[in-house]
Amino acid sequence: MLNFDFYAPARIIFGKDTQQKIGEVLKPHAKKVLLHYGGGSIKKSGLFDQVVASLNEHGIAYVELGGVQPNPRLSLVHEGIRLAKQEQVNLILAVGGGSVIDSAKAIAMGVHLDHDVWDVYEKQLPIEKALPVAIVLTIPAAGSESSGDTVITNEEKSLKYGYGSNKLRPLISIMNPELFFTLPKNQIANGVADMMSHVFERYFTNTTHTDLTDGLCETVLRTIMLNGPKVLANPQDYDAWAEIGFSGTVAHNGLVGMGREQDWACHNMEHELSAIYDVAHGAGLAVLTPAWMRYVYKDNIDMFVQFAVNIMGVQMSYRDKDALVLEGIARLEAFFRRMGLPQTLRELGIDDTRLKEMAKKATSIAFGEEYPLGNLKKLAWQDVVNIYQMCK
Numbered sequence: 001m002l003n004f005d006f007y008a009p010a011r012i013i014f015g016k017d018t019q020q021k022i023g024e025v026l027k028p029h030a031k032k033v034l035l036h037y038g039g040g041s042i043k044k045s046g047l048f049d050q051v052v053a054s055l056n057e058h059g060i061a062y063v064e065l066g067g068v069q070p071n072p073r074l075s076l077v078h079e080g081i082r083l084a085k086q087e088q089v090n091l092i093l094a095v096g097g098g099s100v101i102d103s104a105k106a107i108a109m110g111v112h113l114d115h116d117v118w119d120v121y122e123k124q125l126p127i128e129k130a131l132p133v134a135i136v137l138t139i140p141a142a143g144s145e146s147s148g149d150t151v152i153t154n155e156e157k158s159l160k161y162g163y164g165s166n167k168l169r170p171l172i173s174i175m176n177p178e179l180f181f182t183l184p185k186n187q188i189a190n191g192v193a194d195m196m197s198h199v200f201e202r203y204f205t206n207t208t209h210t211d212l213t214d215g216l217c218e219t220v221l222r223t224i225m226l227n228g229p230k231v232l233a234n235p236q237d238y239d240a241w242a243e244i245g246f247s248g249t250v251a252h253n254g255l256v257g258m259g260r261e262q263d264w265a266c267h268n269m270e271h272e273l274s275a276i277y278d279v280a281h282g283a284g285l286a287v288l289t290p291a292w293m294r295y296v297y298k299d300n301i302d303m304f305v306q307f308a309v310n311i312m313g314v315q316m317s318y319r320d321k322d323a324l325v326l327e328g329i330a331r332l333e334a335f336f337r338r339m340g341l342p343q344t345l346r347e348l349g350i351d352d353t354r355l356k357e358m359a360k361k362a363t364s365i366a367f368g369e370e371y372p373l374g375n376l377k378k379l380a381w382q383d384v385v386n387i388y389q390m391c392k
């Protein structure tokens, strides 16, 4: 096990009707908030009115900025920074999913900068401070409600970069599984694929003596795979949503990756798909992950045997480890198919004309120099092309 520094201070308020507490819990922290949201699902569901009523009841003023798109855009972040400064808000309240939360985090740090917030993503600059961010979560997926991360798309440059800082950890996240009942099936499936990937990125490692976090990862993955099909079949299943929602948070608050070298190749490869083709993050991960597994497994076959047995429930002879691992990967693909997720780049509307360009970008993030992706197996740009090719 490696040395680590675990810090995950977000206060998570979980359960039925908890969104109605938002005014009460924000009162000690905020006089005026920027109420940030997406394309309108919260207005249709009535959540917007509930949040506003709670803010009003507790005397918290607000200014609103909607319109966050999936793969949140830098231009709206700029608008939010202008508005937050002009209105002198002292907290950003994100009501939505990962895209809204990530946009809120970008605004929260941007108000304190005297240069473009994009520089922070592009040059991975340290930040001194950020406004506090509070959240009412409407889709369990990205885990941004518990992470210090934000991922923003620079639409002019077709770049999608992430940035992480403990200063961006949310102050308070409210999670009521009832708010997930209105999710369309494709978003349910995308969320499940994303939270599974957050565990895989930490699980697949060359670090040894990681029994505790191996077990935590395996339990989270089995819980997601047990309950994902239930919420897909019945989007009103509160108990199954409660399991999925809690799993999504645990998958990405950092705990299950402590003491382990982490991978993140699939996420970096996926960000290129989203940056150019605007595909949903979880759908892109569902396509890439099985191909990545097939490409890298021989570099640490025992780790993949453990995955096949402990997570995918494969019972086969240990004498043919390749067959055992490939059966595990096939079962993962079958699970994704059952969730209605895409399996190929073609299904995502991606042809092979820009694979090389994406691979080069994925392996030269931020500093313009080639550096390999991932850790379980270090991937050069040609490896990334090969993996994209396997997904055609």
Ligand code: NZQ
Binding pocket: 037, 038, 039, 040, 041, 042, 068, 069, 070, 071, 072, 096, 097, 098, 099, 100, 102, 138, 139, 140, 141, 142, 143, 144, 147, 148, 149, 150, 151, 179, 180, 181, 182, 183, 184, 187, 190, 191, 194, 252, 267, 281, 282
């Ligand atoms: O915009 P609205 O109208 O609200 O509709 C949204 C959006 O179209 C809809 N939706 C959300 N809650 C709903 C709902 N529709 C009906 N009922 C509800 N209750 O769902 C669509 C997708 O929303 P989005 O916020 O984009 O989803 P998600 O949470 O999957 O976030 C994806 C983004 O998070 C980033 C991804 O790259 C992507 O940009 N990530 C952020 C991470 C982080 N900050 O830690 C880590 C992740 O790896 C990920 O990269």
Ligand code: ZN
Binding pocket: 142, 194, 195, 197, 198, 267, 281
């Ligand atoms: Zn993700």
